[in-house]
Amino acid sequence: MVRANTYVDRMGLYIKIVLGLKRSEPGLIDVQNLKKSYKSFQAVNNSNFHVKEGEIFGFLGPNGAGKSTTINILSTMLKPTSGEVTINGYDVTKHRNRVRESIGIIFQENTLDEKLTAKENLMLHCKFYGVPRLKRKARINEVLEIVDLKDSVNSLVEKFSGGMQRRLEIARGLLHYPKVLFLDEPSVGLDPQTRAHIWEYILRLKEKENITMFLTTHYLDEAEISDRVAIMDHGDIIAIDKPKKLKQQLGGDIIEMTTTDNEAAIQEIKANFDVVDVSLKDDVIYCKVENSDAFVSNFIKTLQTPLTGLDIRKPTLNDVFLSFTGREIRD
Amino acid sequence: MEGIIAIWQRDIIKFFRDRARMIGSFSMPILFLVVFGVGMGGSMESLVAAGVGPEEDFNYVEFIFPGIVSMTLLMTSVFSSLSVIQDRDFGYMREILVSPVSRVNIAIGKMLGSASVAFIQGVMMFVLMPFLGITIDFVSFLQVLPVMFMIACAFSSLGLFVASLLNSMQGFQLVVNILVMPMVFLSGALFPLNNMPGWVDFLVTLNPVTYGVDLMKHIMIDVENLSAMVQEEMGLNLTFFGQPVTMMGEIIFLLGFTTLLILLATLSFRRAND
Numbered sequence: 001m002v003r004a005n006t007y008v009d010r011m012g013l014y015i016k017i018v019l020g021l022k023r024s025e026p027g028l029i030d031v032q033n034l035k036k037s038y039k040s041f042q043a044v045n046n047s048n049f050h051v052k053e054g055e056i057f058g059f060l061g062p063n064g065a066g067k068s069t070t071i072n073i074l075s076t077m078l079k080p081t082s083g084e085v086t087i088n089g090y091d092v093t094k095h096r097n098r099v100r101e102s103i104g105i106i107f108q109e110n111t112l113d114e115k116l117t118a119k120e121n122l123m124l125h126c127k128f129y130g131v132p133r134l135k136r137k138a139r140i141n142e143v144l145e146i147v148d149l150k151d152s153v154n155s156l157v158e159k160f161s162g163g164m165q166r167r168l169e170i171a172r173g174l175l176h177y178p179k180v181l182f183l184d185e186p187s188v189g190l191d192p193q194t195r196a197h198i199w200e201y202i203l204r205l206k207e208k209e210n211i212t213m214f215l216t217t218h219y220l221d222e223a224e225i226s227d228r229v230a231i232m233d234h235g236d237i238i239a240i241d242k243p244k245k246l247k248q249q250l251g252g253d254i255i256e257m258t259t260t261d262n263e264a265a266i267q268e269i270k271a272n273f274d275v276v277d278v279s280l281k282d283d284v285i286y287c288k289v290e291n292s293d294a295f296v297s298n299f300i301k302t303l304q305t306p307l308t309g310l311d312i313r314k315p316t317l318n319d320v321f322l323s324f325t326g327r328e329i330r331d
Numbered sequence: 332m333e334g335i336i337a338i339w340q341r342d343i344i345k346f347f348r349d350r351a352r353m354i355g356s357f358s359m360p361i362l363f364l365v366v367f368g369v370g371m372g373g374s375m376e377s378l379v380a381a382g383v384g385p386e387e388d389f390n391y392v393e394f395i396f397p398g399i400v401s402m403t404l405l406m407t408s409v410f411s412s413l414s415v416i417q418d419r420d421f422g423y424m425r426e427i428l429v430s431p432v433s434r435v436n437i438a439i440g441k442m443l444g445s446a447s448v449a450f451i452q453g454v455m456m457f458v459l460m461p462f463l464g465i466t467i468d469f470v471s472f473l474q475v476l477p478v479m480f481m482i483a484c485a486f487s488s489l490g491l492f493v494a495s496l497l498n499s500m501q502g503f504q505l506v507v508n509i510l511v512m513p514m515v516f517l518s519g520a521l522f523p524l525n526n527m528p529g530w531v532d533f534l535v536t537l538n539p540v541t542y543g544v545d546l547m548k549h550i551m552i553d554v555e556n557l558s559a560m561v562q563e564e565m566g567l568n569l570t571f572f573g574q575p576v577t578m579m580g581e582i583i584f585l586l587g588f589t590t591l592l593i594l595l596a597t598l599s600f601r602r603a604n605d
Contacts, residue, residue: 075429097431105429111422115345127337128430172426 028053028180028212029074034083036069043069045235047083051180051214056206058226058243059216060317066235067216068108071184074214075105088179101129104173108184110165114158118149118168121157122175129176143171146208147201163194167201174205181205183215187222199225220317231321238324247315250323251276253292255299257285258309265305273299334432338440339447342411346448356410356452360403361459367399367521368392368463375522382564389561393465397547398520400456404479405486405540407452409511411445412490416500434600438491438593445487450480467551475550478582482543485585488592489539495599520544523566536571539588542581545569549578 027050036044044066051057059067072078073085076096085092088102112121119140126136144150147167157165166186173181186202187195203225205211215226223229223243230240239246259265262285269278269287273295277288289295292312300307322328346353372391379389418424427437454476460467467475493506515521517531518540527535535541545567548554554567562568569576571584 077425077429097433100429100431107422107425109422111426113341113345113423114421115348116341120341120344124337124341125426125430127333127340128427128432130333130431 027051028055028088029057029214030084030086031074032084034070034073034085035081036066036073036078037081042235044073044080047237049230049237049240051212053179053212054210055228056213056215056226058223058229059214059232060218060220060223060229060321061216061232062218065232067232068184069235070232071105071182071214071216075103075182076100101176102179103182104176104178104180105182106166106169106173106184106186108188110169112157112165112169112172115156117154117156118144118160119153121168122172125172125175131176139175143174146174146205147171161194162190163197166190166194166198170198170201170205174209174211178211180212180214183213185216185218187217187219195219223317229317231317231324233321233325239320243317246317246320250288250315250319252288252290252315254313254315254319255287255289255292255296256311256313257287257307258283259285260306260308265303268303268305272302332436334430334436335440335443338427338432338437339444342414342441342444342448346411346451353452356403356407357455359406360399360456363402363521364392364395364399364459364463367395371522379561379564382560389557389565390465392463393552394548394565395521396460396463396465397551398518398544400453400479401482401518401520401540401544401547402515403456404449404453404483404543405514406511407449408445408483408486409490409493409506411448412441412487413494413497413500413503413506414445415441415491415494416497416503420500428600435593435597437600438488438597442484442487442491442589442593442596445490446480446483449483449487453479453483471550475547478543478546478550481582481585481589482546485539485543485589485592488589488596491596492592492599495596514538514540517541518544519566519569523564525564525566539585541569542576542584545576546578546581546585 029049029051031047031049034044034047035042047070049057059070061067069078073080074087074092076092076099079093087099090098090102092099113124116124122140122143123136126139131139140153141150144153147170149164149167149171152160152164157168160168170183170186183202187198190198199222202213206213215222217223226243228241229243229246230237231246232238241249257265262280262283265285266278266280269275269285273287275287275289275295277286279286296310296312300310318328368391375391376389379391415424418427432440457467457472493510497503497506513534517524517535518538519535520540524531524535548567554562557565557567571580
């Protein structure tokens, strides 16, 4: 059966090569013209993206942007209205079980059975995914090691803290050696310290296993760790690039300042200084400059209007989102 | 295959871990045994005696015991199956649905889990027999076990199908009121259903509990040694739209019922994807 399938896969591959249909660099996740609409509502609008092997791909956007819909389609939980989605070479509507074997998912909400122990939860997962009987024990030890939960293997999950439960879910998602790990808002509902820990584990995992990760988040700092970020709003992907590149597109650093007379200060800045952009919001002046280090020393010396406060910062993804949509990401 | 076992195993582990539920689920059957057995027993027995003559040895508790066991099977099966609603609310269903386990195996695994839990509860009811002054011989006991498991499977698949129609646990009480209790009362489990109006008779005929109870009665009660009059009075001569019902016919009905509802439940697990 297995042999027959690989044979068919091979044949398919040869045919594609012969016909020249095979893409030069096939991604682990390929999404083409993906659309999902409900009766009167377009949840995902013609999305296109590719995720490469070993990459951390972040999906950033406010709540309701279409992130969860996308992840549900990629994980076979939801049928797309149209478009083509393949994961690890398998179509998510035609070869659902092949896709399911290729992916691990950490859901937004807790999907552990709290009345069972950590070990029982993991053992059930091994059975659902057909992990060979003789390898189960070793695998369970291995994943528990990664998330530092070896000592709690026989405790009931309901006794675990929120952070421990998250870690156990991450461990469970890895048990069947998925090609891609989906993380849907992995740190939502956790305190900042636990959030930091969870990310430590995720990054450690990435180093150790070179696993491909697809994560959705509305936390900006979490998106920053991605190799590439897709920014989504109202069902549209409005930008995809490396976080650094996206920020560079904004054209420089941001200087925030308060003065005794904001109107006068803006007049003065526009007249005397070389800035990309200057704006006033909530009594704070925002200046965009190409290179803040060179700009600021001269600026402080020569500005006539008295300054009451000054803050220089590198642009964040929130600034990127703001420049694309005119809104803050947390609106 | 392994997926079926895993889903089944989860229910079994949780059942043995939750002692309170195990004990709590006995309260209703015991209440019914007391109310119907002790409370109504005397008048039922004198009614039968008035009808067929006092020389007949008729024990009403012996008559309702199989009915109460079936009721235990029904309630435990349906309630256990309804736990899929809880799984849906608390997220574990997603863990199962996103795995490569086929949808029909999910339904079968869940059905077997609920049925096994109900079966264990049902068998535990036999511990009460000495206190009720009734006995069962070993051969009948061995015969009744597979029948009980089959009945539990039928009721579990019904529970699974109902669960697939409900959106929340709020519907739970409704199911108990409009489905489970009428199914018990319209089955002949607690009192014979003779000379009923046509529409009641129709419901009784389509009720799977009717055949489960009747099968158990025929195995557990020494029917052949009862007089024809008592058999008739106690509703032991069932008919299916005019045809006399045989035990084989009842088994086929229950197996068919189980298969049909499992398929319907499977369809609803599929639909969860759209």
